[in-house]
Structure formats: C-alpha cells, structure tokens
Amino acid sequence: MTRDPIGLALSLMNRVAGQAWLDRLGLRPVVEKTAYQGTRAGFRTLALAGREFRRVNEWLPKQRLPAKAPADLFNLTLDEDQQMIVDSLHRFARDTLRPAAAAADEAATIPAGLFAAAAELGLTLYAVPEAFGGVAETASPVTSVLIAEQLAWGDMGLASALLAPFSVAQAITRWGSGEQQSRYLPAFCEESPPLATIAIDEPTPLFDPLKPATSATVTGSGYCLNGFKSGVVLGAESDLILVAAELHGRPRLFLVETAGTDGIRVKPDPAMGLRAAKLARLEFKDLRLPADALLGGDDFDYQAMLDLGTLLRCGLAIGSAQAVLDYVIPYCNEREAFGEPISHRQSVAFMISDLAIETDSMRLLTWRAAARAETGQSFHREACLAHLLCSEKAVAAGSHGVQLLGGHGFVREHPVERWYRDLRSVATLYGGVHA
Amino acid sequence: MYLEIPRKFGAIVHQAQQVARSVFRPISRKYDLAEHAYPQELDMFAAIMDGMNDGAADGGAGAGKLARSGGKPSEGNVNGTNMKTVLGLTELCWGDVGLALSIPRQGLGNSAIAAVASEAQLARLGNTWAAMAITEPGAGSDSAAIRTTATLDGDHYVINGEKIYVTAGERANAVVVWATLDRSKGRAAIKSFVVEKGTPGMAVVRLEKKLGIRASDTAAIRFDNCRVPKENLLGDPEISVDKGFAGAMQTFDNTRPVVAGMAIGLARAALEKTRELLAPVGLEPDYQLQTWQQPAVIRELQLLEAELEAARLLTLRAAWMADNGQPNSKEASMAKAKAGRVGNAITLRCVELCGSLGYGETELLEKWARDSKILDIFEGTQQIQLLIIARRLLGKSSSELK
C-alpha cells in the first residue's frame, strides 16, 4: 500500500510533543462549565447558526470505493500504514484524550479544540474518496476499527464524538448519490469539517434498529419526518444528521441539515456514560425534507449500514476494554493487602487473565468481520457475532475493572468507574457509528 | 490483516472432514460403548495419514511435525505446520475426539520427540507411535513434582516409578517418560526417556474407565528397574539449571493450540447437530444485532457460536505465531483456556437445548458433552492456563503467583 496523505499527516503528528500539542489546541483539561442538566430542561428548537451545504449544479458521478483483494494467507500483521495510524493515534489518545477525559465526563462537554485536533489528524479525510478531496482509495473498515480502538483507549466518550462526523462521511461515501456526495463530502475535507452524526436509537425498550418508529411520508416536494430519536451523539451540535426512519415499510436514512430548519426540537439526553459525546434527544415534527434528502439509491442496504456501524462500535468496546486491562495490571501489582501485592492472589490474577482473553476475543472477532467487509465478502453473520460477543464481554470488562480496584474503583479518582459506565453503552446504542 | 483460512489448506481440511464423517462418526458410538476395545478401523486410516504427511511438500502436519517449525524467525508471513495441524485435528475431532487420540503415530509423545530429539534419535524414533507419560498419582498439574527416577548404570538408565493417565499408553509402541535424575536438584534434573514397548520392567497395570473419550485408552504404567539404553534420553543429559525443563515445557506452546482445536471441532459438531434438530421445529439461525427480540434458543445459539468463533480465532492466532517463530506461550494458553471452557459449555448447553433427545444415546450429543470435559483438563487445566497467562501479564514468577 502506498503512503497516503493521512499517513503523512499522522507521522508528522508523531513529532509534535504531547504537551505542546495540548497547549496549541487548547486541549488542557479545563472545560467550560456549560450546563448540561438535561432531564430538567425541556425540548428546545434546534436553531443552530449551523453550516449551510450548497447544492452543486455540476455534480460528480457517485464514487464507490473498491474493495481490497482478499489475501492468500491468514495474517494478523498490520500493514505499514495501519501500524503508523495505530501508533500515532495511540499517542494522541494517551497525551490528549486521556488527560482530558475525566473533566469532559464531569462537565459533559467536549474540550475546545478537540475537533480542530481531529481535523488536523485528518480523520474524516480518510473516509472520503480522492475525487471529493479526501485520501481514501479503497474501502477500509479494518483501519476504521483500528482507529476506533485507539481513540476509545483514550476515552470512549470523546472517541464517540470524534467518530460521529467520520462515520457520516463514511456513510455518504458508501451509500450517497453523486449529487449527495458532491454536496457534502468536500465539506468534510475542509480545514474545519462540519459536525455530523447518525441518529438511529429511539426511546423504547428492546429497540430494534431495523424497525424505527420514526417515519417518513412522501409529500409533493419530498418527505415529511415524524418521530423521536434518543442517545444521539452530538445531537444538538451537528450540522448534518443522518436519521433512520421508516419509508414505505422499510428503514432508510435521511440527510437532515439542521441550519434554518424548523421541525426539529432537541434536548440533552445525558446517560450513564459517554457524557462527553453530548447525547441528545431529537424530536421531528412534520419536518419537511427535500426529495434528495433520502440517502442513496438502488444500492442502499440498511442492514449493511447497521453492520458497518457495529464494527466501529465493537472497535470502541475493544479500545475501552484494553484500557481497563492496561490500567489494572500495574494497579494490582502495586496495591498490597495482607502483606503482598493483590496480584499474587489467584482470584485477582485470574480475573485479569479473563480480561485479556475476552478482550482479544472481541478484537479477533471484530477484525475478522472487518477484514471480510474490506475484501468484499459477506460479513453480516460475522458482524452479528462480534456485536453479541462485544455486548457481553464489554460490560464484564467494565465490571471487572471496578471490582479489581475495590472501593477505589467506585470513586472518580480512578477512570475505571467511567469505563464501567461507558462500556455499558456497547449493547445499548446503535447510532453515531459507521466503519 | 486477513483472518480467513488460506485456500491452500482446503485439501487437508476436506480430507480430514471426510475421515471424520466416513470413518469416525459411524463407529463413534460403538467404541464409546466398547471401552478398551481396539478400534481396528484406524490402522488402515493411519497408513493413509502417513502417506499424506510424507508426501506433503510443505512438511506435512501432525503431532510429529509440530514443534520443529517454531523458534526460527521466518521470512514473510507463514501459514505452516502448526496451523495445518490445528485445522486437521479440528476436523477429526468434529468426528470423534477419542478416536482422533487413538490414531497411530500421532501421539503426544511424537510431539515431544519432534521437539527435543537429536537428528540421530529422530531417525531412530521418529516413526514410532509414542505416548507421553508425565502424570503420576501424586503429581499432575505440578509436573515438576514427579517422583519417577532414572539412574545411570553403565550404558543404561534404570527407571523406577508409576505413571498414570497415559493416553494411548497401551496401544503405542513407545512411551516418553518424564523422570528425574536427582530429586534434590529440582526441575533441572527432569529428563524424558523413550521406553519402547516390551522393555522388561515396564508394565501396563490398568486401563481407566472414564467419563468420556472412551475410545482412547488411558493407561497406568509401572516401571520396576526398567532399563533403557542411554541413547534413549531425549535432549541433553546434563543437569543444567532449568534449561532442559523449560525446553520440555515449550512443547506445550505447540500442543496446546492443537488441543484447543480439538475442543473447537467437538463443539462445532454439537452446535451443528443442535441446529439440525431444531430446524424441523422451525427454529433456524437468524443473525440479528438486536438479539433480545429473538426466541431464547436462537439468541443462545448465536452467543455460543460467537464464543466458539472467538476460541477458534484465538487458536489460529497461537498457531500462526508458532508458524512465524514468534513466542506464543501466553497466546497458546489463552487459546487453550478459551477453547477448553467454551467447548465444554457449548456441548453441555446443546444437550439441554435438545432435551431428552440431547440427553439420550440415540444422538451423540450426550457423548460429546462427556468427551469435551477432558479438553479443559489435560495439557494443562483451565486454572493452569489462567496461571500462565496471569504470570505473563503481571510479570510474576511461579513463587510469587502460585
């Protein structure tokens, strides 16, 4: 694989010392104390001075990134670019996300400058084909998973916020018409890309993403959208929201621009975790959408869209579980009880072995599904298996993490209680992600 | 990154699947009921297996080929003997674990010989069928605590002691016996000796009656002043600090993924049979992201399949690392721990899901649920694997983390 611009951008970043990076981008863990008293506040009209996306008259034909060729041999080695991305993002996660995470969670806000940092990393460029200003040459779900793993190792809430616009760009690249791609994708390659998200979840128990209650009806000029969405990452901040709604009895995605629209009301929807991702509830009431707001055409595959989202969700789970593992090892070696390190006790040590086994289980299942997706093979079964395994093991990892620190795990002085809260999201949310 | 089984192994997987289906399955129940009867059907098949391995351009597969490939850093990406052996055994154990353990010349002793024998020993002993005798009545998991002794007397070692649970101990042509040269010198003094069948002083005193894998003979063997030629000591006869023992333990890094593969084949058989029995009732697998709206049994099957898939990939990883000369102790134990426990859990759950049909002897499900337990015990129990993994992760010695 040739080194592409994102690779270069990332390798440049390697040379930026962590501290300088923090200062330059204003990422010090001082976060403005914005009020985020979600449940008490009612819905308000979403009246963003948001970005306008210009319709283009001469649009390019739709681009579809080609699949990679399947390999001849089983191989767990990352290629040179993947390794470089992993190394760079690991530093970014360690030096930038991790130090900002506690305060971001506490204040339920995103540090100023974080999106600028992500833009500088070129995250969204990676989701956009060259013709629209990005650097993507092939579909690369594996790389997306690796990116999610690394970012979530730093913090799952911040990672979710960073990955929502990335995911929207991925989805438009994957499913959009030429006109839609021409209208939206170049913006994701600008110096400050738009904020964007995918709204799928709804406030109902046993929610099945295949059956959204939000509905779209056909009008003379386009569509009319009605319904509720919950747990939407960056729901109140986004310039563009992909909304899952039923049309003619089938689930579809609609491109909803938030600038100057009425018909959308929003309120904070703070949750157990992922607080930095600023989850929000959205209400669509007779929201009028133009005819070209329906994402994609004949080749749109809602299930595959969900499956690709799942891969990224699993990547988040793996990264956070790995963070737990990496944290409890030194802790249990240093913490003493009954005259020796607690790690000398099997009931402690074996929990750590299990954490390692299950984290790698999640990782290998997800990697396999992503590698199949990347090489154009069927991957629905593999994505479902990965999702179920990650759902079960992620929550166990969070629980192990707190248990291993005892009372100290229960208090905010250590990050494990946050990871416990964040990891619970893996089985509960479907939106905001697309690999 | 690519996690599919390479096409070049399609032939061996297919062959092993044919054997499992056409040779093992039809006689599976027969030898479960006729414990200790020798499955003659295997002789013919072993000859085919020998031919397959000898003719293989890439070094073949099987117990006797395993360890040699490890250790040397390879050029480029290799999918080799370790992966191939795992894949082969997975298929065979889809057929029957007990029978797979009874294939002539595929004993664990063969792996040990392959790992530590000199070229001369390999030439002399490489084609024998060798069982492995480490366990004693007083020492199992703690294999450094064995009491069987070997004393040098002229050109011979004289072996004294009792070994138990020797797989294929009666049927094999030779037994690789662990014995200590000097009990006061600890694990460094433990050596392995090849004792050929019929050597005076060696006697099979008992065959165990077991929970499962009844087609496989499990022998107790006594050694009373059993004299073996000096040349039958495998590896270095010097008592050097721990090196020899560590070397012997390393064999496990190659054999554990194989045992994990066995559990995977067995569990897959149980899952497939369960699905087959459920289909006429209208319950077919249906992969969904939201699983809580599905019938409980469908969700459970999806979860079991996910667990099995995780075990399978952990096992392929461990074998792949061995093929590529990467140290894989931790990963081999992760594979064995995961496969051992999920293999057991899956087979037991499948019995439950199929009710009295699963519990009865008409189907093989109840047998598989009995067979699977041993795979979480031999080649290191679940707990021993967790111990190895934890010591590696935490950087602890065996005296710190006991």
Ligand SMILES: Cc1cc2nc3c(=O)[nH]c(=O)nc-3n(C[C@H](O)[C@H](O)[C@H](O)COP(=O)(O)OP(=O)(O)OC[C@H]3O[C@@H](n4cnc5c(N)ncnc54)[C@H](O)[C@@H]3O)c2cc1C
């Ligand atoms: C059918 C069969 C075939 C076999 N084939 C062979 C063979 O071919 N060759 C051979 O040499 N052996 C063979 N074995 C023996 C097998 O490897 C041992 O049984 C196994 O290693 C466990 O040893 P043990 O039975 O002495 O149990 P023990 O060591 O007494 O263990 C009992 C329990 O204590 C746990 N335990 C022990 N030590 C620890 C520790 N430090 N920390 C935590 N838990 C611990 C174990 O996990 C186990 O649950 C076979 C056994 C069977 C049943």
